[in-house]
Amino acid sequence: MKCDEVQALLPALLDAGGTPSVEVRVHIETCLRCQADLVRYRRMLRELRELRTRYLEPSPDALSRTLVNLWEAGEQRAIRSMLTGRRLAYLAAVGGLLVIAATTVTVLALRSRRRAPIAGG
Numbered sequence: 001m002k003c004d005e006v007q008a009l010l011p012a013l014l015d016a017g018g019t020p021s022v023e024v025r026v027h028i029e030t031c032l033r034c035q036a037d038l039v040r041y042r043r044m045l046r047e048l049r050e051l052r053t054r055y056l057e058p059s060p061d062a063l064s065r066t067l068v069n070l071w072e073a074g075e076q077r078a079i080r081s082m083l084t085g086r087r088l089a090y091l092a093a094v095g096g097l098l099v100i101a102a103t104t105v106t107v108l109a110l111r112s113r114r115r116a117p118i119a120g121g
């Protein structure tokens with residue numbers, strides 16, 4: 001068995017906690033390179049496990065900073081929604097004015113057509 005083959009099996013063996021085959025075991029016992037890799041994998045797994053359980057002490061002002069950030073984010077959202085609401089009202093007003101202007105122009109145009117004298121009549 002070659003080192004590449006054994007090293008490809010090491011992570012799965014350690015993660016699953018399974019028993020390696022006799023071939024793999026014999027290779028590891030006689031190969032310093034694979035033994036070193038095995039030690040490295042085990043150390044990495046142990047460190048990852050420690051990271052999972054490590055408790056980080058929050059700084060004394062962490063709560064106040066978090067609350068300030070939340071408050072600022074809420075304010076920005078409120079201002080944004082207010083601006084969006086005003087913009088919509090403005091667009092609705094402009095749209096209404098355009099409709100009124102178009103209707104007036106149409107009515108005036110129809111009236112002037114009716115009043116126009118018939119040529120040659």
Ligand SMILES: [Zn+2]
Pocket residue numbers: 002003004006027031032033034035
């Ligand atoms: Zn090897």
